[in-house]
Amino acid sequence: METLEQLNVIIEGSARHVHVTREHLKILFGEDAQLHNKRELSQPGQYLTEEKVRIEGPRGGIDKVSILGPERSQTQVEVSFTDARVLGLNPPVRESGDLKGSAPIRIVGPAGYIDLEEGCIVAKRHIHITPEDAERYGLSDKEIVQVRVEGERALTFDEVVVRVSEKFRTRMHIDFDEMNAGQICPEQTGLVIKKK
């Protein structure tokens, strides 16, 4: 069997954030609302916006949560379990967009608020990868891999889902509970390990 090259993927921490539909953006920020690009993110076409909202659960709220652009077909809130405890929510671990049965949450903007019956998740750790890199490193869409991180808090993440698209840049995304558990610094990489 051919020995494939090993992928050391750059790990990025995703802070809590919100994706919104056009309709919900209007409710939160008013009829003429637009998302304003503050900074490009690593994934092509994705950006941090100037727009911030408050998110609320039964126990408490968190202010100044960023909306990521562009608008999407479903409104979605991604938090860490640390955030979930502040909010008093018990969101499931899910891939982005898989919202069925996810936690209810309120989003509050300057012009109004929306109550989602479902929409709050903790993101499943994942690797975005280009088709070229996927082929080079022998990885396929939806494959579950492990990622080894070195350091004083060395650990190996399991249950990391691979997502392949020509729209992607090759990066691993985890939340800040996971970044902190591994004491992972900006630009740090993890070694992708295929499961037997």
Add this chain to the structure above:
Amino acid sequence: METLEQLNVIIEGSARHVHVTREHLKILFGEDAQLHNKRELSQPGQYLTEEKVRIEGPRGGIDKVSILGPERSQTQVEVSFTDARVLGLNPPVRESGDLKGSAPIRIVGPAGYIDLEEGCIVAKRHIHITPEDAERYGLSDKEIVQVRVEGERALTFDEVVVRVSEKFRTRMHIDFDEMNAGQICPEQTGLVIKKK
């Protein structure tokens, strides 16, 4: 070689907490201060107290941080990296009691405050184990092992230090960043894996 039994150790999350000297307790709570046992902890003789303090760093403070009893020979503050960010501190990952060069922090009580030049750490993940269990499972004091946790956020912690004492009860201790990264529930166990 003899095949040893495998240890599935109960994992407990340690919230941020403070240990105090008698002298510092007096400054924080007054001359006649005593620690009041609120609840026994899993380690024999260790207890959560009724006494709470505020901890402060250059960026912010955290209220209602519990003191653990009994009094100790060194005052020490254990936080997570999530807490450290709120405080604006950069504490090292250390075993309890290893405070040389650790982060400075202020502790504020109802009667006064103390400024520690060093004393704030992020606890190194560790296993407390009885001599009987250590022998049974082939583990020794100061040994570094891995611990595998199953579930939707399955992961393997590396750099877990084993501490053997007849004063201990066999338990693994990690902080809440680590609990959340592994979506670890109360009473959940991890499989201890010896390093080659």
